[in-house]
Amino acid sequence: MLTISQVTKSFGARTLFSDVSLQVNRGNRIGLIGPNGAGKSTLFSLILGHDSPDEGAIVLQKGARAGYLPQESVPAGKETILELALLGGSLNSSAAEIVDDLDLDHQREAKAKRILSGLAFRERDFTRPASEFSGGWISRAHLARLLVAEPDLLLLDEPTNHLDLQSVGWLQNYLREYTGAIVLVSHDRAFLNALVEKIVEFDRGKLVHYQGDYEAYLTQRAARRDQQLAAFKNQQREIAKLQTFIDRFGAKNTKAAQAQSKRKQIERMEKIEAPEPEMASVHFRFPQPARSGARVLEVKQLQHAYGEILVYRDLNLTIERGQRTVLVGPNGAGKSTLLKLLAGVLPVQRGERRLGINVELGYFSQHRAEMFDLRRTVLAEALAMANPPGEQIVRSILGAFLFRGDDVFKPVSVLSGGEKSRLALAKLLLAPPNLLLMDEPTTHLDMRSIEALVGALRQYEGTLLFISHDVYFIRQIATSVLRVQDGEVTLFPGDYDYYLDKSARDAAVLAGTVDSDNMNSESRSVGGKNGKERKRREAEERQAKYQLRQEWQSRLSEIEKRIVALERRQNELVSTLENQNDGDSGAAASLELKQVADELAQLLPEWERLAAQSAGANAER
Numbered sequence: 001m002l003t004i005s006q007v008t009k010s011f012g013a014r015t016l017f018s019d020v021s022l023q024v025n026r027g028n029r030i031g032l033i034g035p036n037g038a039g040k041s042t043l044f045s046l047i048l049g050h051d052s053p054d055e056g057a058i059v060l061q062k063g064a065r066a067g068y069l070p071q072e073s074v075p076a077g078k079e080t081i082l083e084l085a086l087l088g089g090s091l092n093s094s095a096a097e098i099v100d101d102l103d104l105d106h107q108r109e110a111k112a113k114r115i116l117s118g119l120a121f122r123e124r125d126f127t128r129p130a131s132e133f134s135g136g137w138i139s140r141a142h143l144a145r146l147l148v149a150e151p152d153l154l155l156l157d158e159p160t161n162h163l164d165l166q167s168v169g170w171l172q173n174y175l176r177e178y179t180g181a182i183v184l185v186s187h188d189r190a191f192l193n194a195l196v197e198k199i200v201e202f203d204r205g206k207l208v209h210y211q212g213d214y215e216a217y218l219t220q221r222a223a224r225r226d227q228q229l230a231a232f233k234n235q236q237r238e239i240a241k242l243q244t245f246i247d248r249f250g251a252k253n254t255k256a257a258q259a260q261s262k263r264k265q266i267e268r269m270e271k272i273e274a275p276e277p278e279m280a281s282v283h284f285r286f287p288q289p290a291r292s293g294a295r296v297l298e299v300k301q302l303q304h305a306y307g308e309i310l311v312y313r314d315l316n317l318t319i320e321r322g323q324r325t326v327l328v329g330p331n332g333a334g335k336s337t338l339l340k341l342l343a344g345v346l347p348v349q350r351g352e353r354r355l356g357i358n359v360e361l362g363y364f365s366q367h368r369a370e371m372f373d374l375r376r377t378v379l380a381e382a383l384a385m386a387n388p389p390g391e392q393i394v395r396s397i398l399g400a401f402l403f404r405g406d407d408v409f410k411p412v413s414v415l416s417g418g419e420k421s422r423l424a425l426a427k428l429l430l431a432p433p434n435l436l437l438m439d440e441p442t443t444h445l446d447m448r449s450i451e452a453l454v455g456a457l458r459q460y461e462g463t464l465l466f467i468s469h470d471v472y473f474i475r476q477i478a479t480s481v482l483r484v485q486d487g488e489v490t491l492f493p494g495d496y497d498y499y500l501d502k503s504a505r506d507a508a509v510l511a512g513t514v515d516s517d518n519m520n521s522e523s524r525s526v527g528g529k530n531g532k533e534r535k536r537r538e539a540e541e542r543q544a545k546y547q548l549r550q551e552w553q554s555r556l557s558e559i560e561k562r563i564v565a566l567e568r569r570q571n572e573l574v575s576t577l578e579n580q581n582d583g584d585s586g587a588a589a590s591l592e593l594k595q596v597a598d599e600l601a602q603l604l605p606e607w608e609r610l611a612a613q614s615a616g617a618n619a620e621r
Contacts (some may be wrong), residue, residue, distance in 0.1 A: 001026050001064050001181055002047065002153060007056035009042060016042055019056070020207040022200060024153065028181045031192045031214065034202030036402055036418075036446050040185050044068060044155050060153070067151030069143055071158040071185075076130035076138045081121060084130045085112040085144040108148065110604045111567065114560060115144045118170040119163070120331035136162030147174065150571075154182045160191055161443055164331045165469050179568060187446055189214050190471035204276070225275045232272045242266055287389050289434035289462045293357030294321050296435050296463045297342060302351035304334075304341060311337055312487050315351070319435075324457075324464045326474050326496065329484035335467050336439055338484055339363075342465065343437045355435075362433035364424060364441060374413035378403050378423060381412050385431050394430060400452035401426045401445075418444030425453065434462035442470045471496070556610045559603055566603070570596050 002024035009016050016039040024030060032040050045051045046058055048068055060066060076084060086108060116126065119140045130138055139162045146154065154175075160168050172194050175182060186192055192199075192214040199210040199217035208224075210217040242262040249255030250263075295318060302315040311334045319325075319342070327335045340346040341353065343363035355361065372381055382394050398408055401422040415423065421444045428436065442450050454476045457464065465482075468474050474496045481492040481499035492499040573593040577586060 001061045002066075003057075003059045004043075004047070005057050005059075007046065007053040007058060009039065009046065009051075009053050015205060017202065017205045017207070021056075022207060022209075024181050024183060026152070026181055027179070028183075028198070029175075029196045030181075030183045031196035031199045031217075032183055032185050032202075033192075033199060033214075033217075033447065035448065038202035039205075040202060041071070041157060044157060044183075044185075047153075047155060064153060065149075065151040066153040066155060067146040067149055068155040069139075069146055069157060069159055071161065074138065074142055076133070076141070079130055080127050081116065081130050081133070081141050082109070082112060082126040084138075084141045085116055085148055087145055106604060107567070107600060110607060111563075112144065112148045114563075114607070115147050115174075116141070118167070118174065119144055120167045122332075140167070143171075147178075150178075150180065152180045154178070154180055154184075156182065157185045158187065159184070160186060160188050160469060163469055165328060165471070166330055168469050168471075177564065187442065187450060188470050188472065189447070190475075204273070228272065228275045232274045235269065235272045239266055239269070287431060288460075289360060289432050290358060292321055292359045292434045292463070295319075295356045296321050296323075296359055297356060297361075298352075298354045299342070299348075300352045300354075302341065302348065302353065304337065304346070304349050310487070312341075315487070315489065317489055319463060319465065321356075321463055322461075324477055324479045325466075325482050325491075326478040326480075327465065327467045327482050327484055328499070333484045334487070335484050336365075338489070339437050339439055339465065339467060340365075359435050360433035361435045361437065362428055363437045364428055365439045372412045372420065372423070374411070376412055377409045378412060378415070379408040381423065382408075382427055382430060385427075387431075389430060397426050397430055397456075398423075400456075401449050421445075422449065429453075429456045429460075432460060432462060436460070436462055436464050436466075438464070438466040440467055440469065442468060442473050556607065559607045559610065563600065563603055563607060566596050566600050570600070 002022075004020065004022040004024075006019050006021055008018040008020075020043075022030075032043070034040055042051070046053055047060070048066060079087070113123075113126065117123075121137075121140070121144075125133075130141055133141070143159060159171065163171065168188070168191065172191060175195055182195070184192070184196060194213075196213055197211075199212070199214060201208045201210065201217070201221070210220045212220070242265060245262055246259045250259040252259075297319040299315060299317050302312055302317075303310075304312045304315075327339065329335055337346065340363075341348065343361060344353070345363060345365075373384065376384065378398065379391075379394065382388075382398055383391065388394060395408060398404075403410075403419075403423070403426070412420070412423070425441060425445075441453060445453065450470070450473060454473065457477050464477070466477070478496050480494065481496060483490045483492065483499070483503075492502055494502070570593065573589050573596065576589045577593070
């Protein structure tokens, strides 16, 4: 489908990559990785024809369509979210040019609604102007737009950056069934492991190919590095041996010819480069914060609302020293709101928020511009603190977050949003508070920077609460889970896998498929209504509603799978009819196409009814 052959691309005197080749076939799942600035986005630009290679060729199969999701949000116009999801053509097309010509047929609209729902849009969002949404939500709508269009080749640049855990899971499952080819840039290891069958790495201007997922890549890369290091050392020993002979006998008439021969032998050698030193984790100790009291932060009878929308009522929560807790829950449950309330960024509307003894609080948000002195250099800004740990340690930490060499002398004013986020993280870790609240800290970080952050937070001796959609990062850091849902919070005193297992077992008990007498009551409610207030009748009503939602969801899932299969077959039949020359086979295809269309016409109204019922039931919860 796509052939990249011996491509070279330079910018000025810098060669970004040279003589790179890649073959992408239908159905391939390829992870494209490499450090920031290695050329991943540039390669996408070349594939899309937005730029031209200096040498080599890029050929997309005739008639094949490529769709691209950029890492940065694309501006939205006056179209609604649903209209944006239904827009055809390139992402660079103007909405004003396309929106009047939309073919809002019933099937495409139903498909768009399913995809938008999977990406956590609510039904009432469909008719809202896209311009009312944040950049992250607009990126979700553009992702929906791509999935509705079903291009033959999907080019996705950090597609999970603006998604919550539930939406990442939905997208992961959807892409598993996608019939086209996918080339994916992502820093999310768990997402890559779930999807890709091949890793292609930018390594010092070359593309290196590895079979398997990201974990397989790590194993193969380590073996390749060991082989390269051994070969490099052997060659260097050979060169040293030849050079010793040249230095010793080069000036002697009787040995001059031999010395000259050995000199040419060195010149003719194809030099083996030493592998780059590993930078997978940090190798230094961070300054540790002062010890706080046992009770770090407490809220009592907390209430918070946005206008008439009540998010929390009578919320009680205690954070204890040493907790490493991830906040999880469905989109819109109030995770970021809770983190801001705990951080003091949002004022308490009703109730009480109290910090513990000797608590120093630090808050990092991916959505808030950090306050820097823009006139300073990166290094000067990092050193601008009461008791800096020393320039060497500061430069080491900055290097772990991709500020290497002369990068530390760049003015803060010229940094991108991602670079400012990395600098903010580095500053937090240079002088960490003993209570650290972080909202999506891995956004804008590449793999090595994430490993650096993991290494830093493992050393951290304070208390940590964070939100993340990166399952790998969560598993590396969290020792407890705080679920936020329906205005209540529930603490699970175990890691993320414990939470998943416990949630599944609790759901089974609610559904009546497991005897509750055999289950351990290992989670404890720390907010919301008191257990004494939950009467038996209310519990029975909740269970009945839960079972009804499960039945609706099960049937909805079955219909969705059937609709996807029918739409896929419909596309195949249309393609067959467009290209066939046999009248008999054409008649058979036409008959089957009518049967497929009839079944879709029957299923789509049922899907819409069940989707509306499920959405209404979820809104009542």
